Amino acid sequence: MLKRFRLEEPESAAEVSELLGRFGDSAKIYAGGTELLLAMKEGLVQYERLINVKKLKGLSEVSGENGTIKIGALCTHHQLENSSLLQQKLPSLVKLEQNVANVRVRQAGSIGGNLCFAEPHADPGTLLMALGAKLVAEKISGKREITAEDFFVDAYETSLAADELLTGIRVPTPGANSRSAYLKFGYLERPSVGVAIALTLDGETVNNVKIAVGCAGPAPRRVAEAEALLNGKSKDEAVRLLPQAGAIAGRASEAISDLHGAQDYKEHIVGVLLKRAFNSIVS
Amino acid sequence: MQFEKQVEILAPREKVWKFIWDIDRFIACVPGCKDAKTVEDGKRYTATMVEKVGPFKVEFPTTIDVLEREELSHIKAQASGADNKIGSRMKIALDVNLREQDNKTVVSFVAGVDILGKLAALGHGIIKRKADQVLDEFAQAVKTTLEGDQ
Numbered sequence: 522m523l524k525r526f527r528l529e530e531p532e533s534a535a536e537v538s539e540l541l542g543r544f545g546d547s548a549k550i551y552a553g554g555t556e557l558l559l560a561m562k563e564g565l566v567q568y569e570r571l572i573n574v575k576k577l578k579g580l581s582e583v584s585g586e587n588g589t590i591k592i593g594a595l596c597t598h599h600q601l602e603n604s605s606l607l608q609q610k611l612p613s614l615v616k617l618e619q620n621v622a623n624v625r626v627r628q629a630g631s632i633g634g635n636l637c638f639a640e641p642h643a644d645p646g647t648l649l650m651a652l653g654a655k656l657v658a659e660k661i662s663g664k665r666e667i668t669a670e671d672f673f674v675d676a677y678e679t680s681l682a683a684d685e686l687l688t689g690i691r692v693p694t695p696g697a698n699s700r701s702a703y704l705k706f707g708y709l710e711r712p713s714v715g716v717a718i719a720l721t722l723d724g725e726t727v728n729n730v731k732i733a734v735g736c737a738g739p740a741p742r743r744v745a746e747a748e749a750l751l752n753g754k755s756k757d758e759a760v761r762l763l764p765q766a767g768a769i770a771g772r773a774s775e776a777i778s779d780l781h782g783a784q785d786y787k788e789h790i791v792g793v794l795l796k797r798a799f800n801s802i803v804s
Numbered sequence: 805m806q807f808e809k810q811v812e813i814l815a816p817r818e819k820v821w822k823f824i825w826d827i828d829r830f831i832a833c834v835p836g837c838k839d840a841k842t843v844e845d846g847k848r849y850t851a852t853m854v855e856k857v858g859p860f861k862v863e864f865p866t867t868i869d870v871l872e873r874e875e876l877s878h879i880k881a882q883a884s885g886a887d888n889k890i891g892s893r894m895k896i897a898l899d900v901n902l903r904e905q906d907n908k909t910v911v912s913f914v915a916g917v918d919i920l921g922k923l924a925a926l927g928h929g930i931i932k933r934k935a936d937q938v939l940d941e942f943a944q945a946v947k948t949t950l951e952g953d954q
Contacts (some may be wrong), residue, residue, distance in 0.1 A: 563925060565923070565925060566859050566861075639858065675858070775932055780928060
């Protein structure tokens, strides 16, 4: 049963920030509500105020300019899977969004809410990390960009300040040689393991490799050591090194044993998914 | 969930033992523990355990019962509490052993932690990780406090 709360309906990011600053822990931002309202109904969290941000203007669009794809934090998963710009420029993100949770969640849930709730088994953060995305945080005193790596701190914890709100995501527009993929595996509704890889293929050489793993541990993580192993290698050499890169990524995932699988099982799956993801974009 | 920890403290066993029973100083080393009170000296204590994972906060008013006590070497205790707001219960069975080694005291403890109720919805893995962090911080705080007394 949802307990009574007061609904605030600010019209600007500055107003949201002011409300967050004024009411502190007793207030929470409400966007799609697909995670928050469930937790509130379960009685796991209680807030005196919900700050409805759905009426903020300009945060529900996807646009591209000056080599950057801008995604408004209020864009729903459904919007993103149907965005023609993303279909053209970031098909890996479109594919990810097509497979987020279920159709009800995709209709109501927003990309911003997904990132801010930082549920460990969420998909988007992992791919955004590999895509080199930056997240735009705003508060009364200004705006800043946070890399996806720095955004995720721990399970359910981000680096947003108490009076900051996420307003958008900036993804560098991939070049002609850029490739990316996100693969996940799970037998429950939420994935056990998610692996993302992005790279550029210059002839026979793989460059700018970025690898991120998520869902297995408390938060998505970049795996610089595995990236360095594959970077600058020929396709064939990289394929030979994939088991080693997979093992490194598995350890880096900080996998936790739980109902989604044991730690060693998840680490193994990281390796399997990395190999499949790499082959899907390089072969 | 079973946890086993060991901490080596550069202090004599008598001093470590005395510290354990100095409830105010001891509780100050338990992360998120406050309002410790002695109900019956050496036997029963109460305290409030406050923990947080992201937006999820729990507050367990906890009763700690000392079940066994062997001077300078062993303590068996049980702690239990309930957060009625969230509808969750916590039970900890604790075995603490002290032994001397060279000029150090080795404190080893085994904690069986059970979390029941809605909090379990957060996932076993997340709770286990949090409990592990709390125990590590506790062990480190005990070491720092006692060694700082030198």
